[in-house]
């Protein structure tokens with residue numbers, strides 16, 4: 001019987017099967033940020049277990065609230081910083097070098113096909129774009145990961161989502177994943193790994209695949225995952241060139257983490273995107289999705305471009321193309337947070353930051369900030385935000401605020417008119 | 431191993447979510463102990479007042495889908511620092527249940543009939559629970575009432591409880 005990608009990764013990392021379908025797997029990386037890790041650190045200290053399994057396999061960043069906004073967030077940063085220093089965690093990213101974890105760590109080459117990764121953060125599923133098994137976990141799982149380099153999971157069930165057809169101009173990975181979540185529902189993939197495949201995914205850049213996998217959790221999925229291919233190898237080449245003689249050799253090795261043709265899936269779905277149009281969410285759940293065209297004219301107070309979903313250079317390019325030579329509507333606040341320092345620098349070099357600023361956007365440092373309503377663009381009660389992030393829960397970006405999730409192109413167009421807008425009026429396209 | 435004995439707090443409602451167990455505004459706390467005063471602060475239920483009812487408890491008996499909502503492990507912690515190490519109900523949200531056993535605590539399912547019976551006999555009375563983990567039996571006692579109820583948990587969950595949680599288990603095994 002053939003295996004899915006997740007099953008192959010589990011089989012190659014299995015440490016123990018304590019009972020039933022519980023599989024304890026070895027971890028290749030444990031990622032940490034300053035919101036969920038400090039509690040794990042203080043608990044390990046209280047137990048007299050202030051150790052780490054392997055400082056080289058732990059990567060840590062202060063990204064959610066940075067620079068600190070108050071004494072409590074300053075303390076969260078301080079605990080993480082001192083812990084990283086004390087344990088010789090070299091890959092620790094503090095102010096000046098820091099960016100949103102799920103954008104920063106792939107960019108640093110910390111994710112490889114076949115890797116197993118956990119983090120105390122639900123959007124850890126993003127890293128599945130590289131053919132890795134990457135899952136968000138609770139604090140105790142994180143603690144054990146930091147201490148022992150293992151984690152227990154139920155044997156993975158995989159749901160295959162094949163995306164076919166051709167994306168129309170002005171329709172992006174964000175529109176695809178919003179539509180998929182709309183179809184699956186917020187519990188549609190619970191306890192399952194979503195394996196994304198098909199010609200549309202094959203043609204996607206790594207950035208677009210990350211956008212896709214990032215939101216797997218919004219359908220309840222444990223992780224998203226894409227088969228590694230030449231696009232993956234090309235992205236990773238600067239980091240793996242010493243390991244392999246050629247990109248082809250790397251591709252062959254990573255072939256170990258593609259699904260067998262007779263793999264058994266818990267469920268298979270074919271999603272045709274030939275006639276897909278730009279989408280947005282309208283309620284407080286990420287599966288409440290409809291075409292932007294049906295929401296046109298709804299007023300917004302703020303437009304946010306950034307986050308681990310859509311704060312990468314491709315996203316900034318798309319938004320800048322809409323904004324170029326134009327100015328955002330008077331009643332709207334535009335906030336751009338490039339996801340990482342590298343994205344910020346590239347955007348400066350390409351002249352994108354100037355376009356954003358000339359259009360009237362405020363450009364913040366790389367941080368999660370407004371995405372979870374912690375800083376740099378929190379909404380007031382009753383305000384509405386068009387956002388390129390991934391969660392529209394009630395109060396997510398500020399108590400009493402409403403969030404409409406959409407692509408960077410749609411968000412930029414919305415900023416220009418002050419109300420939900422389809423970007424095609426500026427760019428041509430659908 | 432933790433204690434699974436003590437006075438019972440009855441929460442006769444389904445779908446009590448993690449925001450009701452511990453509101454999001456306390457997630458910037460960095461110690462479990464700091465959560466102590468806030469357990470069930472936002473739970474609105476007739477006849478329930480957190481400041482009056484929470485403090486002297488050792489166990490919770492509730493209905494279906496307890497612990498739904500966010501994955502925050504602050505929910506078991508808020509219970510733990512109030513000496514509540516066991517929740518008995520008809521069903522639990524998956525992550526909440528996992529988090530409970532990961533903390534060496536217990537989330538145990540009983541049928542609706544048994545829960546109805548427990549609520550009828552004991553709710554409103556000063557009721558004590560004594561858990562015999564080895565035999566898999568709960569002993570409930572109140573003035574003029576006593577009841578034994580068998581229960582089951584999986585082998586792995588039992589091992590986690592015996593090890594005091596996933597950290598202790600992993601430390602012994604890996």
Ligand code: SF4
Nearest residue numbers: 123307308368371372
């Ligand atoms: S950008 Fe938002 S969703 Fe992504 S890690 Fe930060 S807070 Fe979470």
